[in-house]
Amino acid sequence: MDWGMKNRLSRIIKPSTGHAVMLAVDHGYFMGPTHKLEEPRRTIEPLLPYSDAIMCTRGVLRTSVDPKTSVPIVLRVSGGASVIGESLTNEATTTSFKDAIRLNVAAVALSIFVGTQHEHQTLRSLGQLVNLGEDYGIPVLAVTAVGKELEKRDARYLGLACRIAAELGAHFVKTYFCEDFAKVVKGCPVPLVVAGGPKLETELDAFELAHDAIAEGAIGVDMGRNIWQSEHPVAMITAIREIVHNGASVREAQRAFEEAKKTKTPVLAKTPIR
Secondary structure, eight states, X not given: OOHHHHHHHHHHSBTTTTBEEEEEOOTHHHHOSOTTOSSHHHHHGGGXXXXXXXXXXXXXXXXXXOTTOOSOEEEEOEEOOOTTSSOSOOOEEOSOHHHHHHTTOSEEEEEEOTTSTTHHHHHHHHHHHHHHHHHHTOOEEEEEOOTTOGGGOSXXXXXXXXXXXXXXXXXXXXXXXXXXXXXXXXXXXXXXXXXXXXXXXXXXXXXXXXXXXXXXXXOEEEESHHHHTSSSHHHHHHHHHHHHHHOOOHHHHHHHHHHHHHSOOOOOOOOOOO
């Protein structure tokens, strides 16, 4: 791995802890104006200082992220399907590598759909993206997506998908937490970042997810809805950081959340669910 690749990865995965708290705000590429992400800039700005990296599309990056920020960008470069379409798995590369370079991103991200009718095209897209990443020293994050088939989130399937992503050259992989997650970690020779997934019922559930993921070998989390759909998003990401970077327990994270709520941190205004 060349110096540029190592340097970009170290901006995302912090050398001081070996961990990362990524903020996912790329949901609109297939979900449209998601609840509390209707106005991306308004959601992102108060959370930027607490994020090790943000994952977004080029459209949101150009319109809703301050170019003066020092927070590294993980740019989603795949898409082509929507929640109202026949299948979420029919994705292709939608952003050129030249544009990713122009945007000065720290990494690029692409979803793969192992075991679906679009397995071949998404795995081939990953391989092609890795080739370009190696050419220009930009890491590739493979996302082991499952489309609408959430029941696929078990250790056997995720272990297969993560290993394939690593074999094709992905430099790190975003996947789901599951029972026996340590087996998924053991079978994947590159770092794993755990997705937050849909909004969980309570903050405690999100803390438990982050804690268990780190305890079983993930290097970080890429959370979106469980942070910015909270009534106290800054307090939420503060508590998640305590778990990921400082090894806090679930109870300690809950205390950090309650303490952060007492400060004058920005709270996103309530908006109707669409």
